Amino acid sequence: MSRQVAFMEEVKGWVYEAGDFVKEELRHVITVEEKSNRHDLVTNVDKATEQFLVNKIKKHYPNDTIIGEEGTGKSVTSKDGRLWIIDPIDGTLNFVKQQENFCIMIGIFEGGKASYGFIYNVMKDEFAYGGRHTGIFINEKEIKNIDNIGIRDGLIGCNAQMYTENLYHATDICKQAVGVRVLGCAGIDFLNVITGRQNGYLSKLAPWDFAAGVALAEPLGLICKQIPDLDYDILGDRQFFVVATEKTYHEIVSDFK
Amino acid sequence: MSRQVAFMEEVKGWVYEAGDFVKEELRHVITVEEKSNRHDLVTNVDKATEQFLVNKIKKHYPNDTIIGEEGTGKSVTSKDGRLWIIDPIDGTLNFVKQQENFCIMIGIFEGGKASYGFIYNVMKDEFAYGGRHTGIFINEKEIKNIDNIGIRDGLIGCNAQMYTENLYHATDICKQAVGVRVLGCAGIDFLNVITGRQNGYLSKLAPWDFAAGVALAEPLGLICKQIPDLDYDILGDRQFFVVATEKTYHEIVSDFK
Numbered sequence: 338m339s340r341q342v343a344f345m346e347e348v349k350g351w352v353y354e355a356g357d358f359v360k361e362e363l364r365h366v367i368t369v370e371e372k373s374n375r376h377d378l379v380t381n382v383d384k385a386t387e388q389f390l391v392n393k394i395k396k397h398y399p400n401d402t403i404i405g406e407e408g409t410g411k412s413v414t415s416k417d418g419r420l421w422i423i424d425p426i427d428g429t430l431n432f433v434k435q436q437e438n439f440c441i442m443i444g445i446f447e448g449g450k451a452s453y454g455f456i457y458n459v460m461k462d463e464f465a466y467g468g469r470h471t472g473i474f475i476n477e478k479e480i481k482n483i484d485n486i487g488i489r490d491g492l493i494g495c496n497a498q499m500y501t502e503n504l505y506h507a508t509d510i511c512k513q514a515v516g517v518r519v520l521g522c523a524g525i526d527f528l529n530v531i532t533g534r535q536n537g538y539l540s541k542l543a544p545w546d547f548a549a550g551v552a553l554a555e556p557l558g559l560i561c562k563q564i565p566d567l568d569y570d571i572l573g574d575r576q577f578f579v580v581a582t583e584k585t586y587h588e589i590v591s592d593f594k
Numbered sequence: 595m596s597r598q599v600a601f602m603e604e605v606k607g608w609v610y611e612a613g614d615f616v617k618e619e620l621r622h623v624i625t626v627e628e629k630s631n632r633h634d635l636v637t638n639v640d641k642a643t644e645q646f647l648v649n650k651i652k653k654h655y656p657n658d659t660i661i662g663e664e665g666t667g668k669s670v671t672s673k674d675g676r677l678w679i680i681d682p683i684d685g686t687l688n689f690v691k692q693q694e695n696f697c698i699m700i701g702i703f704e705g706g707k708a709s710y711g712f713i714y715n716v717m718k719d720e721f722a723y724g725g726r727h728t729g730i731f732i733n734e735k736e737i738k739n740i741d742n743i744g745i746r747d748g749l750i751g752c753n754a755q756m757y758t759e760n761l762y763h764a765t766d767i768c769k770q771a772v773g774v775r776v777l778g779c780a781g782i783d784f785l786n787v788i789t790g791r792q793n794g795y796l797s798k799l800a801p802w803d804f805a806a807g808v809a810l811a812e813p814l815g816l817i818c819k820q821i822p823d824l825d826y827d828i829l830g831d832r833q834f835f836v837v838a839t840e841k842t843y844h845e846i847v848s849d850f851k
Contacts, residue, residue, distance in 0.1 A: 375746075376772055376773060430749065434748055434749050434773075434791060434792075435786070436791075437791075461718075489632075491691055492687065492688075492692070497768075500754075500776075501757060501758055501768075508758050515687055515691065516754070517754050518777065518778060519754075519757075520775065520777075534691060534693075535691075
């Protein structure tokens with residue numbers, strides 16, 4: 338087993354452990370707080386899951402840098418070395434209201450380059466992991482390639498606000514697709530794109546929402562960009578973001594400027 | 595076992611059989627045709643599944659009336675007697691593009707009154723069934739009651755076109771909720787509402803899209819109506835439709851006329 342595969346397997350084990358912790362917590366009362374507004378929630382489980390993962394990383398890789406949605410590494414400004422970006426529960430509204438349709442996500446960047454991604458849809462038990470050194474897997478099965486379908490031949494995922502306000506032509510773009518889906522969980526949209534169940538996803542995302550996804554998507558030939566047609570910024574604020582097949586991406590860029 | 599429970603169990607068995615058939619068909623090539631437009635598909639599996647269920651009903655209950663999405667009973671105009679309304683694969687776009695997130699649905703009406711509903715999310719293996727005579731169950735567990743939450747306290751499902759075009763104030767209504775979901779499968783939205791994972795769902799639906807859902811939702815105290823505030827028509831064309839908790843429904847009706 339190569340050093341990279343061993344590393345991937347180690348982190349994968351931590352994410353499974355975190356998933357078991359979250360499932361156990363769902364048997365108890367969840368404490369919910371509002372963050373910026375009533376659509377933006379955090380729970381005791383988000384915080385505890387982030388802490389669980391941060392403790393694992395600090396114990397095994399004390400020299401690495403960590404950023405987490407729930408407050409870890411707020412002041413990180415350098416992409417040097419190995420950077421871990423954690424979303425302990427992506428889709429917190431779904432977690433609170435549905436007790437399903439949420440993901441645990443970790444993206445790992447090395448020298449600013451996406452290297453490993455982990456997206457675990459806990460209740461569905463669908464786990465995508467891997468990266469440019471190892472290949473990309475879903476529940477032990479390697480994803481070899483994705484059909485390079487155009488916008489009119491697939492389903493597209495979209496952020497609710499972008500879709501309803503036609504931000505960056507999102508409504509017009511989605512109307513080209515065979516259908517639009519609004520799922521409330523970036524991780525599930527990324528899982529859908531890397532398995533070919535959607536040909537793209539448009540949203541406004543923070544780095545912890547897309548770090549794992551780009552590490553999984555780019556090695557599969559999918560395009561990940563800040564809208565319109567810019568590089569994403571892994572240390573930036575929330576940014577308008579697209580992941581899509583190459584063909585769908587080029588159709589979006591050429592038809593909707 | 596009462597006559598009604600025995601009947602429910604019999605039909606439940608047919609739906610499980612139909613689910614096994616669909617899963618087996620997913621291992622083969624699916625033939626897809628457009629119906630009214632490129633967003634409205636039908637496959638050989640939709641047709642074969644409808645035929646499978648129609649054959650079961652005709653064999654066991656030859657005097658009953660049957661309507662199916664894929665052409666059975668097009669000319670039915672009477673609500674007398676027992677009426678079966680079948681959607682063999684609800685969410686055909688998801689079926690074709692995702693091979694998941696679709697449902698088999700049967701609604702049974704007696705003298706115009708919703709009596710039994712069956713909604714089976716095949717790939718998730720989540721099955722809701724029952725009705726006003728028997729109680730409502732999900733995977734063998736009875737649903738006893740649903741929190742009567744208001745619009746601001748839950749997630750709401752919405753049809754993409756209604757949401758993006760603000761038809762019947764759908765966009766404004768969805769903005770009141772904590773979040774909106776667009777899932778492309780009425781059956782999953784009904785499953786979400788009867789389990790409390792959503793407080794409502796707004797869409798434009800044909801009778802086969804809502805027949806099973808109303809039979810499950812109404813005995814649980816949920817409101818099912820044609821928008822704005824009319825009785826739904828089980829023999830009608832596609833109609834703007836809402837299912838919601840009583841509180842959410844009354845907020846919609848009072849705030850968005």
